[in-house]
Amino acid sequence: MSTRQLMGRRQFLMVSSACAVATAVAGPKLFASERRASPRALATGFVRLGETAVMAANDIVAGDGGFIGRGARVSISGASGASADPSARRAVEILTHFSYLDGATRKTAPFRAWGCSRVTGCQGNPVSFTVPVDEVQQIEFSVETERGRPTAAATRREVMSGDAPESVALPLTLSLQNGLKLVRGFYVIVPLYDNDAEPRWSSYELKQVDGRWALHDRNGNVAPFEHFVLRIDYAS
Numbered sequence: 001m002s003t004r005q006l007m008g009r010r011q012f013l014m015v016s017s018a019c020a021v022a023t024a025v026a027g028p029k030l031f032a033s034e035r036r037a038s039p040r041a042l043a044t045g046f047v048r049l050g051e052t053a054v055m056a057a058n059d060i061v062a063g064d065g066g067f068i069g070r071g072a073r074v075s076i077s078g079a080s081g082a083s084a085d086p087s088a089r090r091a092v093e094i095l096t097h098f099s100y101l102d103g104a105t106r107k108t109a110p111f112r113a114w115g116c117s118r119v120t121g122c123q124g125n126p127v128s129f130t131v132p133v134d135e136v137q138q139i140e141f142s143v144e145t146e147r148g149r150p151t152a153a154a155t156r157r158e159v160m161s162g163d164a165p166e167s168v169a170l171p172l173t174l175s176l177q178n179g180l181k182l183v184r185g186f187y188v189i190v191p192l193y194d195n196d197a198e199p200r201w202s203s204y205e206l207k208q209v210d211g212r213w214a215l216h217d218r219n220g221n222v223a224p225f226e227h228f229v230l231r232i233d234y235a236s
Contacts, residue, residue, distance in 0.1 A: 042143060042170050043198040044180060045188035045215075049233070052205040054215065056198075057187060063176030064183040067133040071235035072182070074139070076114050077126040080214035082226045091191050091226050092116050093144040095169075096129070099136045108140065114228075118146060126211065130235040138175035139182060143228070145170065145191050174232070182232070188215060189228045199225065 044057040074096065082089045093115045097108040113129065116122035131139050147166045170191060174182040186206055190199055204215040204223055213231065215223035 041192045042172050043190040043192055044172065045190070045199065045201045045204075046183075047186040047188070047206045049185050052207065054188065054201040054204050054206060056201055057180050060181040060183055062183075063137075063181040065176060066184075066234060067176065067182060068137070069134065072131045072133055072139060073128060073233050073235040074113070074131055075126060075128040075231040077212045077229060078114060078122055079116065079226055079228055080212060081223045082122075086116075086118050086120060086122075087149070089116060089118055089122075089226065090145050090147060090193065091143055091228070092118060092146045092167075094228065095142045095144065096131060097140040097142065098131065099140075106136075110142075113141075133176070133182070137177060138173055139232075141172040141174075141189075141230075142169045143172065143189060143191060144168070184233050185231075186213060187230045187232060189230065190225060196225075199223070 045054045046057040046060060047054050076094060079089070079091055082091070094113045095110045096113045097110055099106060099108050101107075111129070113127055133139065145168050172180070172189065174180050174187070176182050188201075188206070192198065199215075204217055206213060206229070207216045208214075209216075209222075213229035215227055215229075217223060
């Protein structure tokens with residue numbers, strides 16, 4: 001005798017109805033996440049002081065111990081290569097994380113080094129500040145990116161359609177020891193999205209125009225992707 005049980009019509013309708021509700025709730029969110037992938041990484045280029053040729057920051061062999069006892073002077077002029085439409089821009093903030101001791105516990109405090117509104121655009125002058133290097137022998141940054149419609153508060157329709165603002169913070173650490181090395185020079189930071197490939201650094205050179213450092217191609221045009229240039233030197 002078979003132990004197989006058949007599902008009655010009433011039970012089938014109840015289960016189908018429950019599945020439809022679950023799909024209506026979860027489906028748009030899942031599909032939206034597929035349509036709108038988050039930024040996945042930061043590509044980092046490097047230019048030595050007094051030069052214009054760009055190389056991958058990964059190719060820096062060793063950190064510069066000269067920062068110990070002097071600290072680092074960091075200068076940021078803002079974003080280049082972004083769309084003229086503020087709502088189409090994606091990088092909205094650069095934070096520097098200062099390390100300090102709270103009793104016996106080491107903590108970090110974020111400092112908003114640069115910010116941009118996706119409603120009104122980017123304003124402000126280039127900023128410079130000093131970061132101590134002695135204790136942790138590294139500098140920590142994070143680049144906050146935002147996708148979706150730039151509104152103060154997301155509506156239910158925007159959440160369901162995948163148009164609600166979505167923020168992601170991408171970390172960047174420059175160290176005297178491990179990972180990307182901390183040396184004197186210019187660091188070019190590029191957020192990578194979706195299927196973006198790392199820029200072909202050798203195709204660009206670093207130039208300063210109207211007080212702003214930016215990547216330029218061989219025809220003198222600014223690189224067509226969002227990027228930041230950080231100038232890092234000894235603080236003293």
